[in-house]
Amino acid sequence: MKDYRLPVRADGKKTFNKIVETGTRLFSKLGYYGASINEIIEESGIATGTFYLYFNDKRALYLYLIDLYGKEITKAIQKGIRGAKNRYEEEKLGIRAFLIYAHENPISYRIFWEAMYVDGDVFKDYYQNFSRRYIKGLRRGVNSGEIYDDTDLETISYILMGISNFVGLQVLFNENADEKYIDFLTDEVMKFLEKGMFRK
Amino acid sequence: MKDYRLPVRADGKKTFNKIVETGTRLFSKLGYYGASINEIIEESGIATGTFYLYFNDKRALYLYLIDLYGKEITKAIQKGIRGAKNRYEEEKLGIRAFLIYAHENPISYRIFWEAMYVDGDVFKDYYQNFSRRYIKGLRRGVNSGEIYDDTDLETISYILMGISNFVGLQVLFNENADEKYIDFLTDEVMKFLEKGMFRK
Numbered sequence: 001m002k003d004y005r006l007p008v009r010a011d012g013k014k015t016f017n018k019i020v021e022t023g024t025r026l027f028s029k030l031g032y033y034g035a036s037i038n039e040i041i042e043e044s045g046i047a048t049g050t051f052y053l054y055f056n057d058k059r060a061l062y063l064y065l066i067d068l069y070g071k072e073i074t075k076a077i078q079k080g081i082r083g084a085k086n087r088y089e090e091e092k093l094g095i096r097a098f099l100i101y102a103h104e105n106p107i108s109y110r111i112f113w114e115a116m117y118v119d120g121d122v123f124k125d126y127y128q129n130f131s132r133r134y135i136k137g138l139r140r141g142v143n144s145g146e147i148y149d150d151t152d153l154e155t156i157s158y159i160l161m162g163i164s165n166f167v168g169l170q171v172l173f174n175e176n177a178d179e180k181y182i183d184f185l186t187d188e189v190m191k192f193l194e195k196g197m198f199r200k
Numbered sequence: 201m202k203d204y205r206l207p208v209r210a211d212g213k214k215t216f217n218k219i220v221e222t223g224t225r226l227f228s229k230l231g232y233y234g235a236s237i238n239e240i241i242e243e244s245g246i247a248t249g250t251f252y253l254y255f256n257d258k259r260a261l262y263l264y265l266i267d268l269y270g271k272e273i274t275k276a277i278q279k280g281i282r283g284a285k286n287r288y289e290e291e292k293l294g295i296r297a298f299l300i301y302a303h304e305n306p307i308s309y310r311i312f313w314e315a316m317y318v319d320g321d322v323f324k325d326y327y328q329n330f331s332r333r334y335i336k337g338l339r340r341g342v343n344s345g346e347i348y349d350d351t352d353l354e355t356i357s358y359i360l361m362g363i364s365n366f367v368g369l370q371v372l373f374n375e376n377a378d379e380k381y382i383d384f385l386t387d388e389v390m391k392f393l394e395k396g397m398f399r400k
Contacts, residue, residue: 031317033234088398113313117231124373127366147397155367155388156397162366163359166327170358173324188355196396197347197356198288 003060005053016054018044020068023061028107032062032118063122066115069108070126074133076101087141091193095164096186102168103177109168131157163189203256204264216254218244220268223261228307232262232318263322266315269308270326274333276301287341291393295364296386302368303377309368331357363389 007016022044026035037058041051055061080097084090102109115123134157141147147156167185171177207216222244226235237258241251255261280297284290302309315323334357341347347356367385371377 028317031231031233031314033231035233110316113316114231116310116313117228127369128373146399148391148395148399151391151397152384152388155370155385156392158366158370159363159389159392162362162364164362165366166358166362167355169327170355173328184352185355188352189359191348191351192356192359192396194396194398195348195400196392196394197351198394199346199348200395 003056004064005055007054012053015044015046015050019046019051019054019061020065024065024107024111027062027065027114028110031110032058032114059118062111062115062118065111066122066126069105069111070130072105073098073101073108087137087144087146088190088194090137091160092186092190095160095167095189096182098164099168099171099182099185100179102165103171103182106172109165109172127161130161134160163192203260205254207254212253215244215246215250218246219251219254219261220265224265224307224311227262227265227314228310231310232258232314259318262311262315262318265311266322266326269305269311270330272305273298273301273308287337287344287346288390288394290337291360292386292390295360295367295389296382298364299368299371299382299385300379302365303371303382306372309365309372327361330361334360363392 007013019040022040023035026040026043029035035058037051040058040061041048044051055064077094077097080100081090081093084093112123112126115126131154135153138147138153138156142149142153167189170185171182174181207213219240222240223235226240226243229235235258237251240258240261241248244251255264277294277297280300281290281293284293312323312326315326331354335353338347338353338356342349342353367389370385371382374381
């Protein structure tokens with residue numbers, strides 16, 4: 001059951017987007033519990049009743065944002081891997097797209113990682129769904145003989161999500177991070193995915 | 201400059217620990233901005249003045265907790281890797297110790313990940329210091345010829361932190377997780393570290 005309603009008319013869309021922007025900014029700054037619904041309404045420059053036209057409550061807005069950012073990340077990755085010739089290239093382009101997205105939207109980390117408190121089930125669902133999609137792609141790689149068939153694909157999916165997220169932090173921590181730096185990190189990650197870290 | 205003071209006498213220690221416990225519980229439940237200092241004081245069953253004997257403010261308590269959990273994790277890993285015969289075994293035992301710690305203290309994730317909002321510098325320092333310590337160990341592995349010498353060690357350190365943290369989530373998401381499951385995941389991770397995921 002949806003607890004938000006999308007706008008229909010153009011002026012409604014403008015108001016809706018304003019609420020989404022303000023919510024993103026305040027949740028990122030103050031966290032879910034710290035940002036009050038009144039503040040969000042006030043800083044959006046809308047009447048109280050207008051907020052409730054679109055969202056049942058603060059939580060509904062937050063869950064909408066998680067959904068929104070989740071879709072955005074997925075879209076950015078899908079766009080990034082378009083034209084990949086094989087699973088290896090797909091992984092490389094996917095990681096690169098994730099790092100670029102993280103660099104441009106550090107806010108997305110906050111929204112997702114705080115979901116752990118706001119709604120443990122939403123947090124779990126998000127990563128489990130991401131994992132399931134990953135596993136499908138990995139299975140194709142196993143079937144085509146590109147990926148080893150003796151490793152648990154669920155574990156590989158968490159390994160890969162962990163790598164993207166934490167190398168993403170490495171990007172965020174570097175004030176001089178640019179596309180060249182992201183390409184460098186992507187190549188280093190790919191070396192790791194190709195042969196691991198321990199010499200035979 | 202420290203903004204907390206450790207207790208000296210036994211009854212002070214009891215009070216201090218009570219504050220730490222209550223803080224951990226409320227921050228985990230409501231987040232840093234959601235948990236008020238008054239609530240922490242009330243649920244600790246202490247007088248307001250008593251709180252300030254030990255902590256300057258809510259933030260001081262939070263930063264103390266980050267420090268505390270950071271030390272605990274490091275200690276758990278150090279204990280876990282004791283007796284490792286080589287870098288490979290050290291990595292394996294370290295990852296296993298981290299997963300067991302995560303399983304027993306899911307709260308630690310919340311404390312660390314929310315640090316991103318509370319104090320971006322503390323969050324960054326925590327992971328950068330963790331990375332630095334990791335790099336030292338990795339360098340020993342490179343020098344002894346166990347680890348490939350053509351990969352950026354900082355990137356490897358973030359890759360490994362990401363793997364531990366996200367395979368840790370895989371543990372948290374599994375209601376039936378036990379030591380056997382953790383051993384299974386550790387073995388799967390080690391396969392990955394040994395040879396990567398792509399066939400040559």
